[in-house]
Structure formats: C-alpha cells, structure tokens
Amino acid sequence: MTPVLFWTFSGIMLLFATLVVVNRNPVASALSLVVSFLGLAALFVSLDAFFIGVIQILVYAGAVMVLFLFIIMLLDLRAEGRRKVNVPAVFGGVVVITLFVKVLFDVCYGFQGGRAVFPPIEHSAHGDVWHIGMTLFQTYKLPLQVVGTLVLVASIGVVLLSKRELR
Amino acid sequence: MNAAPWLILFAPLTAAVVITLFTLRSRQLSSYVAVTGVFVSFLAALAVFAGPDHAAGFNWIDVGIFQVPFGYVIDDYSKMLLLVVTGIGLLIQLYSLGYMADDAGQSRYFAALSLFMFSMLGIVLANNFVMMFIFWELVGVSSYLLIGHWFERPSAADAANKAFLVNRIGDFGFMLGILMVWSASGTLVFGDLAQKWPGLNLSPAYALAAALLVFCGAVGKSAQFPLHVWLPDAMEGPTPVSALIHAATMVAAGVYMLARVFFLFEGRWAALGVVLWIGLATSLLAALMATQQDDIKRILAYSTLSQLGLMVSALGLGVPHAALFHLFTHAFFKALLFLGAGSVIHSLHHEQDIWHMGGLQRRMPLTFWTFAAATLALVGCPPFAGFWSKDAIVATAFGRQPLAGLVISLVNFLTAFYMTRLFVVAFWGSPRSSSAEHAHESPAVMTTPLVMLAVPSVLIGLPFIAPVFVPSSEPEAPAILAVLVSLLVLAAGVALGWRFYRGAAKDPVHIPLFANRFYIDAFYGRLVRYTQDALSTIAGFTDRWIIDGGIVKGLSGATFWSGFALRFLQIGNLQAYAFLFGIGVVLLLYIILFAS
Amino acid sequence: MVTLNDYLMVSGLLFTIGFAGVLLRRNIIIIFMALELMLNAANLSLVGFSRFNVQNGLPDYNAQVLVFFIITVAAAEVSVGLAVIVALYRARQTTHVEDITSLKF
Numbered sequence: 001m002t003p004v005l006f007w008t009f010s011g012i013m014l015l016f017a018t019l020v021v022v023n024r025n026p027v028a029s030a031l032s033l034v035v036s037f038l039g040l041a042a043l044f045v046s047l048d049a050f051f052i053g054v055i056q057i058l059v060y061a062g063a064v065m066v067l068f069l070f071i072i073m074l075l076d077l078r079a080e081g082r083r084k085v086n087v088p089a090v091f092g093g094v095v096v097i098t099l100f101v102k103v104l105f106d107v108c109y110g111f112q113g114g115r116a117v118f119p120p121i122e123h124s125a126h127g128d129v130w131h132i133g134m135t136l137f138q139t140y141k142l143p144l145q146v147v148g149t150l151v152l153v154a155s156i157g158v159v160l161l162s163k164r165e166l167r
Numbered sequence: 168m169n170a171a172p173w174l175i176l177f178a179p180l181t182a183a184v185v186i187t188l189f190t191l192r193s194r195q196l197s198s199y200v201a202v203t204g205v206f207v208s209f210l211a212a213l214a215v216f217a218g219p220d221h222a223a224g225f226n227w228i229d230v231g232i233f234q235v236p237f238g239y240v241i242d243d244y245s246k247m248l249l250l251v252v253t254g255i256g257l258l259i260q261l262y263s264l265g266y267m268a269d270d271a272g273q274s275r276y277f278a279a280l281s282l283f284m285f286s287m288l289g290i291v292l293a294n295n296f297v298m299m300f301i302f303w304e305l306v307g308v309s310s311y312l313l314i315g316h317w318f319e320r321p322s323a324a325d326a327a328n329k330a331f332l333v334n335r336i337g338d339f340g341f342m343l344g345i346l347m348v349w350s351a352s353g354t355l356v357f358g359d360l361a362q363k364w365p366g367l368n369l370s371p372a373y374a375l376a377a378a379l380l381v382f383c384g385a386v387g388k389s390a391q392f393p394l395h396v397w398l399p400d401a402m403e404g405p406t407p408v409s410a411l412i413h414a415a416t417m418v419a420a421g422v423y424m425l426a427r428v429f430f431l432f433e434g435r436w437a438a439l440g441v442v443l444w445i446g447l448a449t450s451l452l453a454a455l456m457a458t459q460q461d462d463i464k465r466i467l468a469y470s471t472l473s474q475l476g477l478m479v480s481a482l483g484l485g486v487p488h489a490a491l492f493h494l495f496t497h498a499f500f501k502a503l504l505f506l507g508a509g510s511v512i513h514s515l516h517h518e519q520d521i522w523h524m525g526g527l528q529r530r531m532p533l534t535f536w537t538f539a540a541a542t543l544a545l546v547g548c549p550p551f552a553g554f555w556s557k558d559a560i561v562a563t564a565f566g567r568q569p570l571a572g573l574v575i576s577l578v579n580f581l582t583a584f585y586m587t588r589l590f591v592v593a594f595w596g597s598p599r600s601s602s603a604e605h606a607h608e609s610p611a612v613m614t615t616p617l618v619m620l621a622v623p624s625v626l627i628g629l630p631f632i633a634p635v636f637v638p639s640s641e642p643e644a645p646a647i648l649a650v651l652v653s654l655l656v657l658a659a660g661v662a663l664g665w666r667f668y669r670g671a672a673k674d675p676v677h678i679p680l681f682a683n684r685f686y687i688d689a690f691y692g693r694l695v696r697y698t699q700d701a702l703s704t705i706a707g708f709t710d711r712w713i714i715d716g717g718i719v720k721g722l723s724g725a726t727f728w729s730g731f732a733l734r735f736l737q738i739g740n741l742q743a744y745a746f747l748f749g750i751g752v753v754l755l756l757y758i759i760l761f762a763s
Numbered sequence: 764m765v766t767l768n769d770y771l772m773v774s775g776l777l778f779t780i781g782f783a784g785v786l787l788r789r790n791i792i793i794i795f796m797a798l799e800l801m802l803n804a805a806n807l808s809l810v811g812f813s814r815f816n817v818q819n820g821l822p823d824y825n826a827q828v829l830v831f832f833i834i835t836v837a838a839a840e841v842s843v844g845l846a847v848i849v850a851l852y853r854a855r856q857t858t859h860v861e862d863i864t865s866l867k868f
C-alpha cells in the first residue's frame with residue numbers, strides 16, 4: 001500500500017475518532033465512530049489481514065454500531081446542554097494525556113526494529129481465513145470454547161439486566 | 168451420484184419442515200403432507216431396494232486429522248431396514264389418520280412423526296459413527312416429543328422425561344465408545360473401520376471396553392436390562408407411535424447399530440458373552456413381567472422388550488443376520504399387534520385394561536383375525552413369520568451354547584403363555600364392561616393397515632420369501648431337536664394359558680414380584696434418592712463448615728477491614744478513577760521502559 | 764515506505780484520543796464509544812506486529828486469532844455494557860457520570 005493511501009486512511013480514522021470525542025450530539029458521535037472504524041478496517045486490509053478487516057466492518061460497523069444507535073434512540077438522548085466546566089478535572093485530564101503522548105513518542109523513537117520496511121509475504125494457496133481457522137481450531141480450541149461460554153453468559157446477563165423487575 | 172437415498176432421507180424432513188412452518192393451522196393438510204413425505208420415501212426405498220449396493224457421500228467436517236463424511240451406505244442390512252421403516256411408517260401414518268382424527272395436536276403429531284422418520288432413516292443410511300450418533304440423538308428427541316404428545320397428562324410428561332434421561336445414560340456410554348474407537352483407529356467410517364479394526368494392535372481390555380461402551384448405546388436405545396425401564400412407560404404416547412417407534416423401528420435401532428458395527432465384537436468372546444447374557448436377562452425378566460400386567464399396551468411393551476432381548480442375544484451368539492431376520496419379522500407382527508391394540512382401545516374409548524374387555528371377537532372381527540395372526544406369529548407357530556426367525560436363533564443357541572438355548576426356550580414358553588392370556592381375556596368370553604359391550608369395528612382407514620400388515624406377518628418368514636429381503640445366511644446344522652423343543656414349549660404355553668384364563672373373570676394368578684416389575688423401577692427411584700441425599704449431606708457439610716466457616720468468614724473479615732481502610736480513597740466519580748488509573752499506567756510504562 | 768513505527772504511532776494516537784474521551788466527556792455512552800476506540804487501537808498494533816513478524820512467508824496468525832478473540836469479547840462487552848446503561852438509566856434517568864456516584868442504590 002502506498003504511503004498516500006496509508007496516511008489518507010489514518011487521517012480519516014484519527015479525524016473521525018476526534019469527532020467522536022468532540023461532538024455534543026451522541027448520534028453524530030456514533031456515526032463518526034462508524035467512519036473511524038471503516039478507516040481502521042482499511043488499515044487492516046493494508047496489512048493483508050483481510051479476515052480481520054471484514055469482521056471489523058461486520059461486527060463493529062454493523063452490529064455494535066446498531067446497538068449503540070438503538071440505545072441512544074431508546075434513551076432518547078439529545079445533544080448535551082452546556083454544563084459548568086470542571087476546571088481541575090479538565091486540567092488533570094490534559095496533563096495525563098500529554099504525559100501519555102510523551103511516553104508514546106519516546107517509545108516509538110526508541111524502537112529501532114520498527115523502522116524496517118514490512119517483509120514481503122507469499123500469497124499461499126489458502127486464504128487467510130483458512131489459516132486463521134486452522135490456528136483457531138487446532139491451537140486455540142480451549143480459548144474458543146471459553147469465549148463461546150463467555151458470549152453465552154453475556155447474552156443471559158443482558159436478558160437478566162434488561163428485565164423490568166430490576167430495582 | 169444416485170439421488171434416491173437422499174430422497175429417502177430428506178422427504179420426511181421436508182414434510183416436517185413444511186408442517187412446522189406453514190400448515191400448523193390446518194390439521195388435515197398437515198397429515199396429508201406427512202403421508203406424502205413418507206410415501207415418497209417409500210417409493211425411493213423400493214427403487215433403492217431393487218438397485219445395486221453402493222455408497223456415496225461428501226466431506227462434511229474437515230479439521231486437521233479429524234474428518235467426518237456425510238454419506239450413506241446401501242447394502243443388504245440397510246436395504247432391508249429401509250423397506251421396514253418406510254413401509255411400516257407409511258402404514259402407520261395412514262392408520263394415524265383415523266386414530267388421531269379428533270386430536271387437537273394432530274399437526275404437531277404428524278410433524279414429530281415425520282421428524283422421527285427422517286432421523287430413523289438417517290440411522291439406517293449413516294456410513295459413519297458421528298452421523299449415526301447425531302441421528303441417534305434426533306431419534307431420541309422425536310421419541311421424546313411423541314411420548315409426551317399428550318403432555319397435559321402428567322404421566323405422559325414424566326414418561327417422556329424418563330425415556331429421554333434413561334437414553335442419555337446409554338448415549339453417554341455410546342459417545343465414549345465412539346471416542347475410544349476413534350482414538351484407536353483414527354477413522355469413524357464403518358467401511359474403513361471394518362477393514363482396519365481387526366488389524367489394530369489393541370490391548371484386549373481396550374477393545375473390550377470400546378465394544379461394551381458402544382453396546383451401551385444399544386442398551387439404552389433398545390431398552391436392554393438394566394436400562395429397560397423407559398420402554399413400558401413410553402406406552403403413554405399415542406398407540407401408533409408405540410407401534411412405530413417403541414415396537415418396530417426405533418428400539419430396533421440398537422440391534423441394527425450392533426449388526427452394523429459387528430466387527431467390534433467379531434471374535435471377542437468376552438464382549439459377545441456380555442451381550443449374550445444381557446440379552447437373555449432382558450428377555451427372561453421382561454417375559455416374566457409380561458405375565459402379570461393388565462394394561463394391553465404394557466403387555467405388548469414387555470413382549471417387545473423380551474423379543475429385543477432375543478435379538479441382542481442372537482448378536483451375542485455371533486449371528487447378526489439371525490438377529491436382523493428376527494428384527495425384520497418382529498417389526499411387522501409387533502406393529503400389527505400394537506395397531507390391533509390401538510383399534511381396540513380406540514373403539515373402547517381409551518380403555519386399556521384387558522379385564523375390562525372381552526367378547527370382542529364378534530364385535531370387531533377384522534381386528535380379531537389380524538390380531539390372531541400377529542399373535543400366532545409372535546408365539547412362533549409354524550408357518551407364521553415368527554416361527555422361522557425364532558427358530559434360526561434357537562437352533563444357533565442349542566448349537567453353540569445349550570444353556571442359552573434353554574433360557575430362550577423358557578422365554579418362548581412364557582411368550583406363548585402371556586400372549587394366550589392376553590388373547591383369551593381380551594377377545595373371548597363375555598364383555599366385562601359396558602364399553603366392551605358397545606364396541607364396534609374401527610373405520611376402514613385403520614383396518615386397512617391392519618390387513619396390509621397381516622399379510623407379511625403370515626408370509627414373510629417362509630423359506631422361499633425371506634431370502635429376498637434378509638441377508639443370506641449359512642444354515643446351521645439341521646435342527647430337528649430345536650424345532651421339536653420350540654413346538655413343545657409353544658404347545659405347553661398355550662395350553663397353560665388356556666387352562667388358566669378360559670372364562671376367567673379375574674386374574675387367577677397373582678405374583679406381586681412380576682406385577683411390580685421386580686421392583687426395579689422402585690429400586691432406581693430409591694437409588695437416585697439416597698445418592699442424592701448422601702451427596703447433599705456431604706455438600707452441605709462442606710458448604711457450612713469449610714467454605715462458609717473457614718474461607719468465607721476469613722476472607723470476608725480480611726476484606727471488611729481492608730475495605731474499611733481503603734474506604735477513604737473512594738470519591739465516587741468515575742472519571743477521577745480513570746484519571747488515577749491513567750497516571751498509574753503512564754508511571755508504570757515509564758518505569759518499565761526507561762528507568763532501568 | 765510505510766514502516767511498522769508509523770502504524771504503531773497511529774495506533775497510539777487512536778488510543779490517546781480514546782483515552783481523552785474517557786477522561787473528558789461526561790456522557791457515559793460517549794465514554795463507552797471511546798473505550799471501543801481504545802480497544803481497536805490495541806487491535807491495530809496487534810495486526811501490525813502480526814504483519815511484521817513474517818515466518819515462512821506467512822504473517823503470524825496467532826496475533827490475528829487474538830484480535831478475533833478481542834473483537835468477540837468486545838462485542839459481548841458492548842452488549843452487557845449497554846444493558847447496564849439502560850438499567851442505570853431506568854433507575855436514575857441520567858447518563859451523566861457525575862450523577863452516578865454510588866455503586867449501590
């Protein structure tokens with residue numbers, strides 16, 4: 001992938017991620033989140049991770065976002081009114097974020113190995129779905145079962161949480 | 168690829184799906200859809216029967232070294248059973264049109280019946296263990312649905328649960344057996360296994376365990392001792408269901424499965440001995456219990472148990488084709504017996520106690536004559552079908568294990584006795600209740616299947632007809648002795664039954680042990696209760712003193728005091744926590760990466 | 764050419780944006796979205812490393828399987844989290860974190 005495309009998609013992703021945080025209207029935030037995830041999926045594809053890119057779009061841009069929008073509309077949230085700004089809180093937040101960015105730059109600067117170009121990969125007979133499937137069902141059988149149980153428990157939990165009787 | 172086997176398999180499934188999705192509202196339409204489905208299956212089965220042996224399939228599951236095909240195998244065994252299942256299934260569905268005519272749940276009934284046909288045909292066609300196990304479970308499910316058809320009756324719901332749970336025990340063993348077979352040989356396809364298994368270098372104990380665990384599945388499904396308790400209770404279902412599932416086909420699945428995987432037992436005498444004696448025990452116990460039952464369907468149920476025991480012991484003697492021959496003939500006459508009983512029950516307004524019947528031979532002549540034919544076939548009177556198939560087993564038994572031959576003869580004697588009892592009490596004499604006085608012949612839609620089943624019950628065992636359907640077998644040494652013994656015990660049983668029950672108004676014989684089924688059901692009830700009590704006492708002790716007293720109280724004390732100390736850090740604002748958390752992360756990162 | 768560091772940098776920036784959202788916004792749903800951004804930032808760096816660590820001409824699929832698990836768990840987490848939010852809203856009629864200061868009510 002050319003640098004142009006990479007920076008374009010990164011830019012889109014970061015821009016819309018910022019919009020998620022900045023927007024006052026939750027619906028606008030959610031829609032920005034979709035665009036950001038689409039950019040992210042493009043980056044996955046640029047890394048030859050086609051399967052991950054596709055499920056990123058399916059799960060996040062599809063399922064999760066619908067859930068978000070549904071909840072926003074269910075709760076009937078409007079754009080927030082302006083509240084009194086909590087100065088110490090904002091100050092503290094900005095300090096932490098600044099420190100974090102500093103650490104990030106230090107890390108990336110110090111990581112010599114990361115300056116190399118990506119090594120080439122061969123395009124094997126099977127697609128990456130096949131490889132992921134083999135890894136998943138051979139090496140990670142047990143974690144797969146555990147995740148399945150987790151999803152089951154989560155769905156039961158959601159049903160319980162959503163019941164009216166909850167005090 | 169030949170489409171007929173797939174057609175056999177999927178026509179009933181299509182019927183079940185169509186009924187469930189579209190025609191639940193219309194009872195008439197649902198029944199016609201179901202009958203059409205099984206009729207298509209029957210025609211396809213005829214085509215397959217005329218065609219050559221073959222096998223086909225495609226790869227279904229393929230994960231690394233674990234491969235499961237989805238395919239069918241057509242050979243002598245499956246051809247024969249396909250005809251039995253689709254043919255009897257068709258007749259019984261026709262019969263159900265009459266029997267279930269005024270039942271509100273007719274659509275549900277026919278959907279479940281079609282699902283059952285699909286699963287049973289799946290077992291017959293399956294070419295590997297996984298597929299067979301899946302259909303095995305499906306059969307269990309549809310049997311559950313059908314036993315519990317009148318679920319508003321608590322006894323029916325309980326019987327359905329009991330059947331399902333008891334079958335689970337057997338199926339668990341079956342699954343373990345399948346896993347053992349797979350881990351030893353690496354394949355689950357019957358054809359490959361049959362070639363590979365004898366050559367494998369297995370320890371005798373392992374081979375024995377694998378064979379017996381697989382046999383466990385048959386013990387559950389074919390209701391062998393000690394898992395036989397569910398079958399008599401399963402009579403709570405509608406009578407056509409009892410005829411199809413709990414007499415002719417599903418309970419035979421265990422025998423069929425054992426014949427299909429007979430290579431696991433071939434030449435392993437310990438395993439065969441266990442199979443033989445379990446079969447004999449079932450056969451004898453069930454025959455004894457049958458002599459003291461009063462419910463017409465229960466008598467037939469115990470008789471089914473006894474005959475299934477006979478088939479299993481034939482397998483234990485090492486003659487699977489004799490077992491399948493008996494399965495084949497038994498399917499016809501036992502289905503006929505049940506349908507005849509259903510016809511009686513139907514016209515007596517759901518009266519099942521034989522002591523409330525009597526004098527039916529003039530009021531229901533067609534039922535009477537067909538029932539008589541089936542009874543003669545069951546007790547093994549020449550030249551009816553049962554005589555030939557039983558004779559094959561008796562002759563082998565006397566030839567190989569004389570003791571087994573004696574037990575089988577005893578069972579045959581008891582069979583003749585209790586069937587005479589049933590027949591004399593229910594059909595002869597004078598009516599013992601008002602509903603029996605007003606009995607009348609059932610409608611044609613019910614009597615026609617009776618007649619159509621009576622024909623094979625009479626003829627199918629004849630030496631020049633049977634080989635067409637049943638896999639060829641080398642005849643044992645001439646068995647004049649066996650035939651003589653069979654006829655002798657038959658005559659003795661009939662004479663004794665006639666002597667006791669001719670004109671009797673009440674049961675002159677009273678043996679509580681047999682009437683209460685050897686107290687096996689009660690024993691299981693106690694066993695479950697006491698085990699549960701003991702386990703709960705132990706669990707209660709552990710919970711109260713170790714977990715509650717030691718761990719919980721200790722931990723909760725520690726938590727309480729540390730929590731009390733930490734309570735002063737709680738602010739209650741989510742973002743304050745996030746802030747603290749972020750500071751912590753940054754510090755940690757910095758220390759780990761740069762401070763060293 | 765684009766290097767691994769570029770991807771890591773983008774991933775880190777995405778994480779930072781998400782973190783800023785968590786720290787600065789008051790609406791719990793927005794905070795939740797920001798959490799999703801942070802999770803995805805982690806996914807991006809994982810996939811980047813997977814592509815970078817080529818063996819036998821193939822990327823490292825262990826990392827991609829991990830991403831698969833993360834996405835699965837995140838989906839479960841979103842559903843449970845949103846259910847909690849709905850329950851919370853029913854009890855408190857608010858989605859502002861400043862109004863929710865006690866765990867038990």
